[in-house]
Amino acid sequence: MQEFVEKGPSGARMQSIADSAGVNKALIHYYYRSKSQLYEAVLQTVLGGVWEAIERDVSSLSKQDDIRAVIRVLVSTYIRALRDNPGFPRLFLRELADGGRAIPSLVDNLMQRYGALAATMLAALKQGVREGKLRPIDPVHIVINVMGMCAASFILRPIITAVHERVLERELRYDDKFFAARTTAITEMALEGIIVAGGH
């Protein structure tokens, strides 16, 4: 996993993987047949970890929850899932850069499980807008914005740390405190952007 995370599918070397694992190349081929199949196995393992983390948290949501509860759970779930699977962001980043061919089936999988929940949320959003409690913002943009803010915490890490060091002249530690602050900051910005002031 480490080799694929750092070098990518085409940059990774079977010899390097074998060395790290303390075996030789032939043994890896004996078990995985080819490099691409080994990569698939790595991808499935990491994806499974993230998936499990999301499942555990999101399953606590129900159709009765209001938009506040939903956003709160989604943000904290996403941040925690990425934090607990450190290989995932870079692996997924490369998949996106490679064209994102793995995405459609992933989304299908997600929709199968949470499609009904998503439809309910969508209806609730529209209802909220009609009643003047929510801002008339296209739900598509809510999704993109929330995912973007969450993903940025990990994807933009090199930029964030570099800027932080130069502007504030101290190191930024990627610890639990930072992630808790990110979760709060994202949740608040999302909620303030969605809910009309005073419409609690």
Add this chain to the structure above:
Amino acid sequence: MQEFVEKGPSGARMQSIADSAGVNKALIHYYYRSKSQLYEAVLQTVLGGVWEAIERDVSSLSKQDDIRAVIRVLVSTYIRALRDNPGFPRLFLRELADGGRAIPSLVDNLMQRYGALAATMLAALKQGVREGKLRPIDPVHIVINVMGMCAASFILRPIITAVHERVLERELRYDDKFFAARTTAITEMALEGIIVAGGH
């Protein structure tokens, strides 16, 4: 550029580049010496395009502008710069996935030009919080959130289109209208998240 965008530095093939260019490999080596130097040249060209687009817009900002104007300009600038340089997102994504070694020097360059402006903005934010006009949110999170929302428009494209198709059952067009809507949605969410309601 196209080859490096699609396959990455290690996946790109000199033969494929030569074929697309209508010349042979030897000629490319004659001009660029090696594949990595060709890649550097590509990176510099694309980066230069983005840089120029940002310079042009951001230079219109002055220290007198309030937070609303600043956010508005930054968001529209960033969205436009990425839209007008379609190769950049995937190229930059790979750089981030590869560890982001090019980032620090980039940030240094940015700070040299806009460090003073950034410091002024930072002071204005703190002042706004003291006066109760702005929410007490750490400026670091404002930056991460805004960059994340902007970048998401491009980076998460495969996810966005897949979700859009399945939930709304129609295609999402990546046209000027979409980018205009993204700019508005990001600006509004950012401003509502920063500015205390009624504190216009």
Add this chain to the structure above:
DNA sequence: GTCTATAAGTCGATAGAC
């Protein structure tokens, strides 16, 4: 400057001994 041909090296994969 631009080409053909090939050198030099790398890497995934496998044959075959144990």
Add this chain to the structure above:
DNA sequence: GTCTATCGACTTATAGAC
């Protein structure tokens, strides 16, 4: 199942003719 040794395909890079 696990190893050593090696094959064979592919790729960057260059030598050398024009």
